[in-house]
Amino acid sequence: MTIVNAVLQGIFLGAFYAVLACGLSLMFGVMRIINLAHGDLAVLGAYVIFVIVEHTGASAFVAFAVALPVMIVLGYVLQAIVLERSLKAGILTPLLATFGLSIVIQNLLQLGFSPDVHSLGGSAGSVTTASWQVTSGLSVSALGLLVLVVAVIVFGGLQLFLSKTRVGWMMRATAEDADAAELVGIDSRAVYSRATAIAVGIAALGGLFLGIRSVFDPVSGPTQLIFAFEAVVIGGMGSLWGTLVGGVALGVAQTLGAQIHPQLAVMAGHLLFLAVLIVRFGGGRLLLRSMG
Amino acid sequence: MTLLRVTDLDCRYGLLQAVRGVSLEIAEGETVALIGANGAGKTTLLRALAGAHRPHAGRVEFDGADITRTPPHGRVGLGIALVPEGRRLFPGLTVEENLRVAAAGRRGRWKVQSVLEVFPLLQPRRHMSAANLSGGEQQAVAIGRALMSNPRLLLLDEVSLGLAPVVVDAVYRSLGDVIKEGATVLLVEQDLTRALKVAGRVICMLEGRVVLEGEAASLDRDRVVGAYFGLRRPA
Numbered sequence: 001m002t003i004v005n006a007v008l009q010g011i012f013l014g015a016f017y018a019v020l021a022c023g024l025s026l027m028f029g030v031m032r033i034i035n036l037a038h039g040d041l042a043v044l045g046a047y048v049i050f051v052i053v054e055h056t057g058a059s060a061f062v063a064f065a066v067a068l069p070v071m072i073v074l075g076y077v078l079q080a081i082v083l084e085r086s087l088k089a090g091i092l093t094p095l096l097a098t099f100g101l102s103i104v105i106q107n108l109l110q111l112g113f114s115p116d117v118h119s120l121g122g123s124a125g126s127v128t129t130a131s132w133q134v135t136s137g138l139s140v141s142a143l144g145l146l147v148l149v150v151a152v153i154v155f156g157g158l159q160l161f162l163s164k165t166r167v168g169w170m171m172r173a174t175a176e177d178a179d180a181a182e183l184v185g186i187d188s189r190a191v192y193s194r195a196t197a198i199a200v201g202i203a204a205l206g207g208l209f210l211g212i213r214s215v216f217d218p219v220s221g222p223t224q225l226i227f228a229f230e231a232v233v234i235g236g237m238g239s240l241w242g243t244l245v246g247g248v249a250l251g252v253a254q255t256l257g258a259q260i261h262p263q264l265a266v267m268a269g270h271l272l273f274l275a276v277l278i279v280r281f282g283g284g285r286l287l288l289r290s291m292g
Numbered sequence: 293m294t295l296l297r298v299t300d301l302d303c304r305y306g307l308l309q310a311v312r313g314v315s316l317e318i319a320e321g322e323t324v325a326l327i328g329a330n331g332a333g334k335t336t337l338l339r340a341l342a343g344a345h346r347p348h349a350g351r352v353e354f355d356g357a358d359i360t361r362t363p364p365h366g367r368v369g370l371g372i373a374l375v376p377e378g379r380r381l382f383p384g385l386t387v388e389e390n391l392r393v394a395a396a397g398r399r400g401r402w403k404v405q406s407v408l409e410v411f412p413l414l415q416p417r418r419h420m421s422a423a424n425l426s427g428g429e430q431q432a433v434a435i436g437r438a439l440m441s442n443p444r445l446l447l448l449d450e451v452s453l454g455l456a457p458v459v460v461d462a463v464y465r466s467l468g469d470v471i472k473e474g475a476t477v478l479l480v481e482q483d484l485t486r487a488l489k490v491a492g493r494v495i496c497m498l499e500g501r502v503v504l505e506g507e508a509a510s511l512d513r514d515r516v517v518g519a520y521f522g523l524r525r526p527a
Binding site: 166169170172173176177179180181182183184185186187188 | 342343344363364365368369373374376380381382383384385389390392393394395396437438440441
C-alpha cells in the first residue's frame, strides 16, 4: 500500500512540476528558446502574489488573479525588449540573454525582499491542510488534488487553444516554419509575444503552487528550473502532453526514490532524466563504446 | 496601371550577389513569366518581392507605395502572396487549417470553400495532415493557401517542380481559373514552352540580371533560349 501511496503522491508532485514546465515547453516549442529564467519568473510571480497578500490581506488565490495580468504584461514586455532582439542573433544569444535575466531577477528580489524565505501557505486557507484518508495507508491531500486538476485544465486548455482557435493555428504554423508563416500573413513577432505572455502567466501559476506547497526565497528559481527542464526532456522536447507526462514521471520517480531512502528522492528524478537522455539521444551506443 | 514597380534591386547573400540592379514593372491583370537557368536569381527576386529577403539596395513599390521595408506579413495584408519554392506547408496542420491560418487581412472571393472548388482534389483530404499529401495535393494546398489572402499580386515559384506532368497540367488548369479571375501573376517556371503559353510577357534572368524581356507572342524561341543560357548576350 505504501507503494501505491507513493505513486499517488508522486502524481500530485509531478502535476506541480508539469505546471512549472508548461511555459518552458511552450516557449521552446514555438520559438526554440530555452528560457533559463523560467524558474525565476515563477519565483517572481510568487513574490508578486506575496506582496499583494501582504498589502491587502487577501487570499493567495485572489492575489494570484490580480498578479496574473501583471505577469502576462511582463511576458509581452520581456519578449519585446529582450527576447525579440536576441532571437535575431542566432540560437546561443537567447540562451545567454535568459541566463542574464535569471541573475537580474534574483538580484532584484534579493534587493527588494532580502534573502529571507517566504511562504503563501498561511494565506491559502484550509486547502493546504485538508485531506481525505482513503484507506489506512492512502491519503489524498486537497492541495495535491487541486494542483493535479489545475494542471489538467491548463494543459487541456492550452491544447484546445492550439488545435481549435485560429490564433492557436497561427502559433503552430509559426512554430513549424516561421518564415513560411510570415509569407501567409502571420506576424511572427506578435505570435512570439503571445507565446511568451502565456508562458510567463503559467509560470506565475507555478509560483503560486510553489509558495503554497513550501517556501521560496530569491534564489529558488534555478532549482525549479531544473525540475521543469527535466519534465520537458523526459516528456519529449516541445510536446505539450509529453510535458505533463514527463512532469508526472519525474514526480513519481522522486516519491518512489524517497521510499528507498529519503535522500534518494531528488536523485531518483535525476536518474530517470539521465536514463531518458541516454535512450532517446542514442547515448546507449556512446556508453557502450566508452566502456568497451 | 502599374501594380508593381521594382527599381535597381540588389540582393545579396553575404558576398554573393544574387540579384544585380533589376528593374521591372508589372501592370494590373498581367501574367508574367520569370525564366532563367538555376542560380539566375529568380527565387531570390521573388522572395525579395514578398519581403522574405531584405534587399541590399533598390526599391520596391506596390500600388504606388514604397514597400521596400515592409515585412512579409505586412505585404500579405497589402495583397502580395508568394507560393514559395518547395511549397513550405505546415505539416502538423490539416489541409483546412493550412488554408484557414492564411486567411489574414484582405477579404474577397477566396475562402476555404472557393479554394476547394478550384482544387477539387483537396476536398476529400480536407481534414488530413498536410504531411500525408501527395506532391500535387501539397502544391494545390500551397497555391490555395496563398489565394486565401485574396492577393492582388500572386507570386508563384516553380509550382511544377517535382510533380508528374499530368499533375502539372492539372495545377496549371486550376491556375488558368485563378488568372481568369483577374489576378496579377508573376511566375517562375523552368518549362519554357509552358511559360510562353501561360504568360502574356516573359522576363529572362541570367546571373542576377534581366537579359531579355518582351511579349510572349513576339519572342521567338531561339532568342529566349539564347538569353536563357547566355549564348548571345545583348551587347
